[in-house]
Amino acid sequence: MSKPFIFKAEFWVPKSTGIKVLSLKDFIETLKWIDKFSIFYHMYVNIFNYHNLPTFYNNSFSYWLYKNNYLALAEKISIVDPIEYFDLEELRISLIKILEENYDKHLEGNIIEPFFFITVDREIIEYKNPADNLEEFIKKFKKSSINSVFYHLVTSRIENKTLINDYSSWLLSIGEAKKAELINKLDIYSMNLYEIKKEITKILECKE
Amino acid sequence: MIKKYIPFVGEESINELFILAEKVKNLRILHVNSTYKGGGVAEILSRIVPLMRELEIKADWKVIKGDEKFFNFTKKLHNLLHLSFSIPIESEEIVHYLKIIYENMNKINTDNYDVIFIHDPQPIGLVIKKQPGQKWIWRCHIDTSAPNPQAWDFLENFINAYDACIFHMPEFVYRGIKIPTYIVPPSIDPLHPKNVQLSKEETKNILAKFGIDPEKPVITQVSRFDRLKDPFGVISAYKLVKKKYDSQLILVGSFASDDPEGENVYKELLNLTADEKDIFILNLPPDSHKEINAFQRGSTVVVQKSIKEGFGLVVSEAMWKEKPVVGSNIGGIKRQIVHGITGYLVNSIEGTAMRIKQLLANKEFIKTMGLYGKERVRNRFLIIRHLRDYLILIHKILTNPTKMTSA
Numbered sequence: 325m326s327k328p329f330i331f332k333a334e335f336w337v338p339k340s341t342g343i344k345v346l347s348l349k350d351f352i353e354t355l356k357w358i359d360k361f362s363i364f365y366h367m368y369v370n371i372f373n374y375h376n377l378p379t380f381y382n383n384s385f386s387y388w389l390y391k392n393n394y395l396a397l398a399e400k401i402s403i404v405d406p407i408e409y410f411d412l413e414e415l416r417i418s419l420i421k422i423l424e425e426n427y428d429k430h431l432e433g434n435i436i437e438p439f440f441f442i443t444v445d446r447e448i449i450e451y452k453n454p455a456d457n458l459e460e461f462i463k464k465f466k467k468s469s470i471n472s473v474f475y476h477l478v479t480s481r482i483e484n485k486t487l488i489n490d491y492s493s494w495l496l497s498i499g500e501a502k503k504a505e506l507i508n509k510l511d512i513y514s515m516n517l518y519e520i521k522k523e524i525t526k527i528l529e530c531k532e
Numbered sequence: 533m534i535k536k537y538i539p540f541v542g543e544e545s546i547n548e549l550f551i552l553a554e555k556v557k558n559l560r561i562l563h564v565n566s567t568y569k570g571g572g573v574a575e576i577l578s579r580i581v582p583l584m585r586e587l588e589i590k591a592d593w594k595v596i597k598g599d600e601k602f603f604n605f606t607k608k609l610h611n612l613l614h615l616s617f618s619i620p621i622e623s624e625e626i627v628h629y630l631k632i633i634y635e636n637m638n639k640i641n642t643d644n645y646d647v648i649f650i651h652d653p654q655p656i657g658l659v660i661k662k663q664p665g666q667k668w669i670w671r672c673h674i675d676t677s678a679p680n681p682q683a684w685d686f687l688e689n690f691i692n693a694y695d696a697c698i699f700h701m702p703e704f705v706y707r708g709i710k711i712p713t714y715i716v717p718p719s720i721d722p723l724h725p726k727n728v729q730l731s732k733e734e735t736k737n738i739l740a741k742f743g744i745d746p747e748k749p750v751i752t753q754v755s756r757f758d759r760l761k762d763p764f765g766v767i768s769a770y771k772l773v774k775k776k777y778d779s780q781l782i783l784v785g786s787f788a789s790d791d792p793e794g795e796n797v798y799k800e801l802l803n804l805t806a807d808e809k810d811i812f813i814l815n816l817p818p819d820s821h822k823e824i825n826a827f828q829r830g831s832t833v834v835v836q837k838s839i840k841e842g843f844g845l846v847v848s849e850a851m852w853k854e855k856p857v858v859g860s861n862i863g864g865i866k867r868q869i870v871h872g873i874t875g876y877l878v879n880s881i882e883g884t885a886m887r888i889k890q891l892l893a894n895k896e897f898i899k900t901m902g903l904y905g906k907e908r909v910r911n912r913f914l915i916i917r918h919l920r921d922y923l924i925l926i927h928k929i930l931t932n933p934t935k936m937t938s939a
Contacts, residue, residue, distance in 0.1 A: 338714065
């Protein structure tokens with residue numbers, strides 16, 4: 325017998341770290357020690373904040389690099405898909421590696437805008453009445469918000485230190501391997517969360 | 533009332549708000565500012581306080597009282613923080629400020645509350661009255677990114693006695709803050725008469741009442757008659773646009789009877805445009821919400837060409853009405869407009885003109901940017917998000933140990 329699925333949702337209030345940097349070098353150095361939830365904010369929460377807009381970049385590091393004319397670096401950072409990471413420290417290492425490998429002190433130019441490192445206070449809530457079976461799961465999933473979708477697809481993986489999202493993990497436990505696999509393959513980094521919710525609903529309701 | 537927001541944010545978001553509110557239910561929360569009427573702070577509190585009560589939070593709202601001398605000083609302080617003038621603060625002014633704060637401490641009972649929100653610099657000194665176990669939060673609604681240092685030092689004397697503070701943007705957080713510092717942007721209320729849906733017919737009728745042709749493109753800036761809103765720059769940009777596009781410009785705002793500078797700006801604008809039949813300089817009473825709503829809805833493009841801006845929520849108001857906004861690349865304007873997606877960020881009169889022309893030439897851009905603008909506001913700048921941020925913040929401050937934010 326599998327455990328019931330508890331729907332949760334996540335919210336954030338941004339917090340100032342009091343740290344702003346005025347050069348690419350300082351940006352890289354700060355990234356090495358800044359609170360990991362600052363990386364969480366700039367790489368993950370920004371996906372949420374801009375998911376419904378076709379922005380140039382969906383993380384604020386890339387956008388800052390782009391605005392300051394580090395165009396190639398902006399692109400190299402933008403391709404880092406944070407959904408492929410479940411450990412913020414691993415993600416930090418990858419970002420620094422890219423930045424350091426491509427850093428050239430001759431690149432340092434006039435910074436047009438400083439970068440403000442922000443962190444977050446997170447709050448996770450639980451919905452009432454967990455789902456005990458697929459039918460209930462579908463019903464409750466449809467009534468859940470995009471904050472809930474984001475929590476289960478993205479940040480629950482960081483909490484549980486796994487590459488499998490919450491929905492897929494639970495679906496596997498009730499023998500729905502195909503649905504679990506299809507959901508785990510969705511491109512959360514690039515898609516609108518409302519569209520993702522529709523896609524998941526389709527996958528869940530598919531009778532195959 | 534809270535359920536009336538379901539059409540804008542969805543039933544699931546409102547249900548989540550109730551779940552979040554369980555964590556702070558029955559808390560006694562007091563908001564203190566300097567006025568019940570006029571200005572964005574009073575406007576937002578008049579909505580947030582009843583919404584908090586509906587979530588079973590015992591929320592109250594009180595205002596400090598002061599004489600002319602007190603408010604002259606706080607106005608000066610506001611200007612020094614916002615605009616960094618180099619006028620010294622006199623010790624006599626500080627003594628009078630503290631005297632009035634002391635009088636208010638006796639009039640405003642803060643002891644019966646768990647959490648006290650103090651809005652803006654005027655009542656900041658009330659924190660002297662903080663009791664053990666209470667949490668005091670200072671909510672700053674102005675741009676303090678480059679303040680006059682003496683004015684900031686005056687504030688700093690009080691800020692670090694609070695348990696947390698809140699600014700609109702990280703850029704506004706100045707030096708010396710040692711308490712948790714949250715970033716909570718302001719918001720607009722979709723149920724406010726300024727923002728409620730108007731029919732096309734109502735919109736057209738209001739425009740026509742002012743002699744504006746609803747069938748011809750309309751470019752609008754809504755703002756006080758203030759040089760910092762650069763109405764003269766907007767007219768220059770419009771004249772560049774007008775060479776190719778038969779269009780109309782509306783500069784609509786108001787000035788208070790005690791604002792001689794506003795009246796001067798208004799008169800200068802009238803003189804400058806006396807022979808321009810397609811430029812409308814409209815000074816309306818401050819409660820002309822329906823008219824402002826209609827001007828925004830009847831616009832083809834909305835402009836916000838401010839030189840300095842606290843946050844500039846008028847940008848979100850226009851975006852909520854599916855209008856592309858051409859705005860200055862400054863302050864809160866650049867936080868609201870996503871360049872090239874919901875409008876354009878510009879740095880000059882020429883840039884403003886070029887982007888307006890680009891929009892007038894491409895109806896599809898107008899439509900797409902308008903839709904994205906509304907989505908941006910729905911997700912980031914509506915009052916429900918603002919209320920939710922406050923609930924989380926209150927809960928966090930009550931449950932987390934206070935720690936320094938700066939390294």
